[in-house]
Amino acid sequence: MTTLTAQTTQVYNVFIRATPEQIWDAITKSEFTQQYFYGARIDVRDGRRFAAVGDTEWDEEVLEADPPRKLVHGWISAYDPEAATEEPSRVTWEIEPQDGGITKLTVVHDQLEGAPKTAESVAGGWMYVLSGLKTLLETGKPLTS
Amino acid sequence: MDDDQVFKALADPTRRHLLDRLFERDGRTLTELESELEMSRFGVMKHLRVLEDAGLVVTRREGREKLHFLNPMPIRLIHDRWIDKYTEHRVAALADLKLELEDTA
Numbered sequence: 161m162t163t164l165t166a167q168t169t170q171v172y173n174v175f176i177r178a179t180p181e182q183i184w185d186a187i188t189k190s191e192f193t194q195q196y197f198y199g200a201r202i203d204v205r206d207g208r209r210f211a212a213v214g215d216t217e218w219d220e221e222v223l224e225a226d227p228p229r230k231l232v233h234g235w236i237s238a239y240d241p242e243a244a245t246e247e248p249s250r251v252t253w254e255i256e257p258q259d260g261g262i263t264k265l266t267v268v269h270d271q272l273e274g275a276p277k278t279a280e281s282v283a284g285g286w287m288y289v290l291s292g293l294k295t296l297l298e299t300g301k302p303l304t305s
Numbered sequence: 306m307d308d309d310q311v312f313k314a315l316a317d318p319t320r321r322h323l324l325d326r327l328f329e330r331d332g333r334t335l336t337e338l339e340s341e342l343e344m345s346r347f348g349v350m351k352h353l354r355v356l357e358d359a360g361l362v363v364t365r366r367e368g369r370e371k372l373h374f375l376n377p378m379p380i381r382l383i384h385d386r387w388i389d390k391y392t393e394h395r396v397a398a399l400a401d402l403k404l405e406l407e408d409t410a
Contacts, residue, residue: 167331171374173363174382266363287381294382303385 166279169270174290175262178297180255183263184228186293187253195302196292198285200239204231213239220248229255235269237278247274265290308386311379314359319344320352324361327375334370 176183186192190201190212201212209220218238225231231253237243254266267286272279295303314320319342326341327333339349353373356362363376 169332169374171331171363171365171376172378173360173376174378175360268365287377290378291381291385295385 166272166276166283168272168279169268170272170279170283170286172267172269172286172290174265174294175258176265176294176297177262179261180228180257180263182297183255183265183293184231186297187231188227192296196296197289198239204233209233211238223250235275235278235282237275237281240277240281243275243277243281246276246278249275249278265293308379308383310359311361311383314355314361317352317355319348320356323349323352323356324375327362327373331374332365332367332372334372338373 188204190203193202203210207222220234223232234248235251236248250271252268256264292303360379363374
């Protein structure tokens with residue numbers, strides 16, 4: 161067994177049968193995010209990304225917003241007491257339409273050098289979130305009920 | 306992008322080895338990956354191409370370099386599609402067993 165250090169740049173890529181606009185809405189509006197993002201209520205507006213999990217509320221800086229193609233924002237693990245004090249990292253969402261009503265969604269989580277706990281916890285997290293997002297958009301129902 | 310391509314890409318020890326290397330450290334160049342394999346640059350390129358077509362490897366440009374990243378999503382989706390079903394089944398079977406045992410007790 162090799163001991164692994166979580167990657168400081170993580171890339172996730174998934175094809176979804178949905179329009180770029182649908183994906184944009186699903187990642188920027190809480191009515192959607194709470195159905196697949198660990199119940200988090202996330203709203204992107206006025207240059208901030210507002211998030212809430214249970215009673216914990218926080219917000220992150222939106223570094224670039226080009227609807228419905230690209231969203232770049234800071235990431236703070238405020239939902240996890242152990243990782244909350246780590247340095248902010250960065251998340252980039254790239255939304256690219258393909259032929260046949262399919263859209264390619266790429267999530268790059270980088271600048272994780274100052275956030276090792278975050279890097280470790282989001283690795284499995286992103287897979288769960290993106291799988292759930294795909295199921296929600298393609299079937300209209302959350303992956304887990 | 307379909308499951309067939311993913312299974313075919315995984316049905317080769319060299320390609321699985323490449324994925325293992327990327328799992329240990331992501332964001333590598335062709336030259337780095339090539340240096341760890343007893344294989345020509347062309348051979349490694351060919352395998353990376355199959356992995357990329359299956360969506361298991363994603364490349365990104367960083368300056369003048371092309372970096373290769375492991376994309377775990379296709380495997381995760383196969384997991385969600387198949388393995389979860391079996392887990393659900395097992396949980397259901399245990400629930401049935403519990404009811405059965407309680408009934409006869």
